[in-house]
Each structure stands twice: as structure tokens, then as C-alpha cells.
Amino acid sequence: MTERLYYQDSYLKEFKARILKRIKIGNQPAVILDRTAFYPTSGGQPFDKGVIQDTPVVEVVEEDEEIIHILREEIKEEINSQVVGRIDWERRFDHMQQHSGQHILSGTLMELWGVETVSFHLGEEVCTLDIIKEKLTEEEIKKAEECANEIIFNNRPVKCYLVKGEEELRKLNLRKVPDRKGKIRIVEVENFDLSACGGTHCRATGEVGLIKVIKWEKRGEKIRLEFICGRRAWEDYFWKNELIKIISNKLTIKDSELGEVIDRMLEERKETRKELKEFKERLQDYEARNLINESSLRDDGVKIVKKVFEEKNFQEVRELVQKIINLDDSVVVLFGFKDEGAKILFACSRGLKYDMNRLIREAGKVIEGRGGGTYNFAQAGGKKAEGIHKALDFALKNLKNFMKK
Numbered sequence: 001m002t003e004r005l006y007y008q009d010s011y012l013k014e015f016k017a018r019i020l021k022r023i024k025i026g027n028q029p030a031v032i033l034d035r036t037a038f039y040p041t042s043g044g045q046p047f048d049k050g051v052i053q054d055t056p057v058v059e060v061v062e063e064d065e066e067i068i069h070i071l072r073e074e075i076k077e078e079i080n081s082q083v084v085g086r087i088d089w090e091r092r093f094d095h096m097q098q099h100s101g102q103h104i105l106s107g108t109l110m111e112l113w114g115v116e117t118v119s120f121h122l123g124e125e126v127c128t129l130d131i132i133k134e135k136l137t138e139e140e141i142k143k144a145e146e147c148a149n150e151i152i153f154n155n156r157p158v159k160c161y162l163v164k165g166e167e168e169l170r171k172l173n174l175r176k177v178p179d180r181k182g183k184i185r186i187v188e189v190e191n192f193d194l195s196a197c198g199g200t201h202c203r204a205t206g207e208v209g210l211i212k213v214i215k216w217e218k219r220g221e222k223i224r225l226e227f228i229c230g231r232r233a234w235e236d237y238f239w240k241n242e243l244i245k246i247i248s249n250k251l252t253i254k255d256s257e258l259g260e261v262i263d264r265m266l267e268e269r270k271e272t273r274k275e276l277k278e279f280k281e282r283l284q285d286y287e288a289r290n291l292i293n294e295s296s297l298r299d300d301g302v303k304i305v306k307k308v309f310e311e312k313n314f315q316e317v318r319e320l321v322q323k324i325i326n327l328d329d330s331v332v333v334l335f336g337f338k339d340e341g342a343k344i345l346f347a348c349s350r351g352l353k354y355d356m357n358r359l360i361r362e363a364g365k366v367i368e369g370r371g372g373g374t375y376n377f378a379q380a381g382g383k384k385a386e387g388i389h390k391a392l393d394f395a396l397k398n399l400k401n402f403m404k405k
């Protein structure tokens with residue numbers, strides 16, 4: 001059984017211990033010491049990092065009352081030798097801020113609405129806790145944050161101690177009854193919250209600094225709250241404040257006017273998009289009429305619009321074709337389109353009896369392409385861009401041979 005030094009003193013950064021066992025976890029070397037300040041992953045709190053004899057500790061796990069330190073590489077010290085362990089204090093203190101913050105927030109939710117915290121997870125970026133509650137409003141969250149931060153500003157002492165018997169345990173008004181038997185460790189926020197917990201905590205609530213709920217969402221019958229404390233909360237405030245500064249400088253407005261101005265901008269954008277759509281349509285209409293006017297008229301009264309595009313996008317070309325055959329009831333459109341390869345698009349007014357599907361299959365061969373469509377609207381794509389004009393000439397010359405059957 002490893003003696004857990006962090007139970008008595010979560011501020012212990014360096015300690016001496018004896019090696020009890022040297023083992024392998026997978027391929028990684030690991031050691032079990034007689035005592036340790038390294039916290040193993042448990043109760044929602046992740047493990048501590050640090051070094052043992054200058055060798056990095058990559059993970060710490062708990063197994064049968066023993067704490068296993070998984071090392072990046074083998075250390076030379078044998079069993080029974082003394083080693084020095086040093087924990088990564090920045091990481092540890094962050095975990096202390098988050099975990100003590102969680103107790104304060106959970107205590108607040110219990111005090112305000114009698115809501116129990118069913119689980120807690122201290123993540124790399126944010127912490128989460130799950131509660132069972134029908135719904136949670138903006139005002140309720142604000143109220144919870146306000147009360148929780150008040151507890152921080154009070155700078156109340158946080159004490160950790162062991163309770164031996166069930167008798168003693170029953171006397172305490174614990175926020176949640178533990179399922180463990182035997183000795184139970186209690187974390188007490190003075191005159192506010194009593195919880196059974198094995199985690200590392202700040203010595204007073206003031207060290208938590210700040211609690212901020214980032215967001216919350218309903219998950220089945222639970223609500224999951226995302227929150228951050230301490231330095232994480234300051235860092236979050238810092239980048240968000242920077243971002244708002246940048247945006248309000250760009251828009252040359254006060255940050256407090258941001259919401260209003262963005263609403264106005266979105267409204268304007270909607271209007272502009274509507275206008276642009278109308279203009280595009282009118283332009284396309286004009287272009288379609290122009291192309292019909294410039295078409296060549298054949299003896300049988302059929303108009304031929306033949307053109308190769310390079311600058312338009314293909315969707316626009318398709319729309320233009322549709323417009324042309326809708327505007328005129330005796331027009332044949334033979335379009336080519338150059339991008340990385342070649343595309344051809346043949347169409348005719350609904351009243352005409354040509355078969356554009358069969359025609360494009362033949363003409364498509366000139367651009368080494370494939371495609372098809374209906375009798376009055378067909379398209380094909382191929383690799384040979386230099387063949388486009390030839391494909392259109394072929395179609396023009398052979399149009400009469402491709403009548404609808």
C-alpha cells in the first residue's frame with residue numbers, strides 16, 4: 001500500500017521515497033514507491049506529471065491500493081534505493097483550482113436548488129459536471145456563478161481529513177453519500193460544503209480565483225455544465241477580451257455596441273444578397289436575349305446559339321442555357337466550357353424535335369468525353385479541351401441526323 005503524501009499536503013512538490021517494485025506496464029517501465037506525492041487518475045481528476053530521479057513520469061495509475069508511476073524510460077536505481085520525486089507544480093495547481101472550484105460549484109447547486117452532482121470530469125481544456133435537473137436558465141446560471149464566486153471571495157479555509165467509522169460519517173452532513181466503506185477522506189469548505197473526495201485541493205477558496213460556466217446542455221435527464229476556474233478562467237477572459245477588442249476596432253465601435261451593430265450588419269447583408277440575386281437574374285436575362293439576337297438563323301427557322309466560355313462558372317452556364325431555351329421556342333444551344341478539361345452542353349427548345357442526348361454522345365467523342373441527358377438538355381465532360389470547337393462544329397453539321405425518334 002503506497003502512502004499518499006498528497007492526502008496530507010497537496011502543496012508538497014518534492015519528496016523522497018524508496019522503490020518497492022520495478023514493473024512493466026505494457027512495454028513501459030514503471031515503479032511503485034513506499035510513499036508518493038504523485039496523484040493517480042481517479043475521481044474525475046487526471047494524474048500528476050513530473051519526474052522521478054529526472055526521468056519523466058508519463059502516467060500515474062492506481063491499482064489495489066498501490067500507486068504505479070509509469071516512466072518514459074528505465075531508471076537505474078534498484079529496489080530499496082532511495083529516489084527523489086518532483087511533481088509538475090503548474091499542472092498540479094491547475095488541477096487543484098479546477099477540483100476545488102468544482103466542489104464550490106456543486107455545493108452552490110445543492111444549496112440553491114438541492115441539485116446533486118452525479119459526475120465530474122477535469123479535462124485538458126474544460127471541466128464538466130453532470131446534474132439532474134429539468135432545465136437551467138441563463139438567470140439560474142448567473143445566480144449560481146454569483147454565489148460560487150462569492151464563496152471564493154470569502155476566502156474560506158478548505159480542510160481535508162479522514163473519517164474512520166460509519167458512525168462518524170453519519171454525523172456529517174455530506175453533499176453526497178459515498179459508496180466506499182472504511183476510512184473516508186473528507187474535503188470541507190468551511191461552513192459551506194462537505195464531500196467525500198480523494199483529490200488535491202487548494203488550502204482556501206480564494207486560490208480558486210474565479211469560476212465561470214462556459215456552457216451547458218441537456219443530455220437525457222441530465223444537464224452537463226462546462227466550466228473553468230483559476231488561471232484557465234483568466235486565460236479564457238484574456239483571449240475573448242482581445243477578440244472583442246480586435247472586432248470593435250475593425251468596426252470602429254464600442255465593444256458594448258457590438259451585438260446591436262452585428263444585428264444591423266446581418267440585416268444589411270440579407271438585403272444585399274437579395275438585391276444581388278435580382279441583379280444577377282436580370283443580367284442573365286439580358287445575356288440570354290443578347291445571345292438569341294446574335295444567333296444564326298437557318299432556312300428552317302431554327303436559331304443556333306453557339307459559343308465557348310472560359311470565364312464563367314459551369315453552374316452559371318447551365319442556368320444561362322435554361323434561360324435561352326425558355327425564352328425562345330425554336331432555338332438550339334451548343335455551348336462549350338473550358339476548365340481543367342472540357343465540357344459541352346447542348347440544348348434545344350421543348351418544341352423542337354432534336355435528340356440532344358444522342359448528339360452529345362457522338363460529339364463527346366471528339367473531346368474524349370462521356371455524358372448524356374434528356375432529348376432537349378444534355379451535357380458531357382472530357383479531357384481534350386482543344387477539341388471543344390471541333391465538337392461544336394460536328395454538332396452543328398450533323399444536327400439534322402439526330403432527330404427525336
Ligand SMILES: [Zn+2]
Nearest residue numbers: 099197198199
Ligand atoms: Zn472531489
